[in-house]
Amino acid sequence: MSKRHSAKHKLDRRLGENIWGRPKSPVNRREYGPGQHGQRRKGKVSDYGLQLKAKQKLKGYYGDVTEKQFKQSYQTADRMKGDTSQNLIGLLERRLASVVYRAKFAPTVFAARQLVSHGHVLVNGVKCNIASRRVNVGDEISLGSKAVEMALVIEAQSLAERDIPDYIATDGAAKVTFVRVPTLDEVPYPVKMEPNLVVEFYSR
Numbered sequence: 001m002s003k004r005h006s007a008k009h010k011l012d013r014r015l016g017e018n019i020w021g022r023p024k025s026p027v028n029r030r031e032y033g034p035g036q037h038g039q040r041r042k043g044k045v046s047d048y049g050l051q052l053k054a055k056q057k058l059k060g061y062y063g064d065v066t067e068k069q070f071k072q073s074y075q076t077a078d079r080m081k082g083d084t085s086q087n088l089i090g091l092l093e094r095r096l097a098s099v100v101y102r103a104k105f106a107p108t109v110f111a112a113r114q115l116v117s118h119g120h121v122l123v124n125g126v127k128c129n130i131a132s133r134r135v136n137v138g139d140e141i142s143l144g145s146k147a148v149e150m151a152l153v154i155e156a157q158s159l160a161e162r163d164i165p166d167y168i169a170t171d172g173a174a175k176v177t178f179v180r181v182p183t184l185d186e187v188p189y190p191v192k193m194e195p196n197l198v199v200e201f202y203s204r
Helices: 009-015 047-061 067-079 084-093 096-102 109-117 151-157 195-202
Strands: 121-123 140-143 168-170 175-178
Touching (some): 047 067, 047 195, 067 084, 067 195, 084 096, 084 195, 109 151
Antiparallel strands (some): 121 140, 168 175
């Protein structure tokens, strides 16, 4: 069951960007914000406003990540060696639901979470239904026998709008290996993500 109670495309309208790069996004038709004041000229946004928008955009992109989970990811990234913003991206991309989405096993991040939650995904041959589980380098992620024939999976694998990134190695249509933790410039975001602003938001 998805935790997102509002329509996911409302986030696109509110942020004014097609954050998942989907053809059905309302931003493709109307670039202005929702509501009767959506077409008003916007004033200058404060530094806090820019940081908040960057946080909402990155958090929203990964689907049903709660604020608590997202903040915990930041705190973990902050404790790690190296650049905190790069660490944060690496942790988000290591989520099992993220790897399932990148592997084109599901058409959307929301469908990827559902696929995992319903027990259709195996990690190193063992069924796992925890979408937030962190995948390690070298882990094999595969689909269960029933999932391979699901219309959702077949649709995802035929999508031309995105490709499987280099940090995920494919082994046939139903198995991939997580090769390495990616950096920001390796992650195929449809819009510009600014994790450095997210770090500034939480470190205030």
